[in-house]
Amino acid sequence: MHYGYFSNIKTPEYKSGWDDIWGKKKKSGGRKAAGRKKAAPKAKEPESVEIDFAVLPESVRTALAAAAAEQLKKKRVSYAARDKKGDIVWRIACEAKR
Numbered sequence: 056m057h058y059g060y061f062s063n064i065k066t067p068e069y070k071s072g073w074d075d076i077w078g079k080k081k082k083s084g085g086r087k088a089a090g091r092k093k094a095a096p097k098a099k100e101p102e103s104v105e106i107d108f109a110v111l112p113e114s115v116r117t118a119l120a121a122a123a124a125e126q127l128k129k130k131r132v133s134y135a136a137r138d139k140k141g142d143i144v145w146r147i148a149c150e151a152k153r
Contacts, residue, residue, distance in 0.1 A: 099153040108145035119145075 108116060123143075124134035137143050 101150045101152045103148055103150045106147040106149070108147060111147075 108119075111119075120134065120138075127134050127137075134143065
């Protein structure tokens with residue numbers, strides 16, 4: 056055999072040549088391979104919970120409102136003015152991955 060026989064790695068001859076050398080042959084007999092791995096378990100969807108702002112303790116609502124007011128102040132938006140108009144909507148959510 057000539058050394059240049061396997062020189063082009065894109066040819067089918069090259070690929071089948073290495074299979075012949077290293078013994079990657081198809082198994083016969085119709086039996087399943089003993090080393091077959093099990094399928095990975097499917098990832099479960101995360102669980103999520105939404106908390107109603109009105110059911111939180113007053114101290115927690117006050118602290119959250121103060122934090123929101125501080126962040127909105129940086130954007131030149133008045134939390135107090137928006138709250139009086141009823142333009143504040145709270146969404147508190149927690150997502151737990153499984």
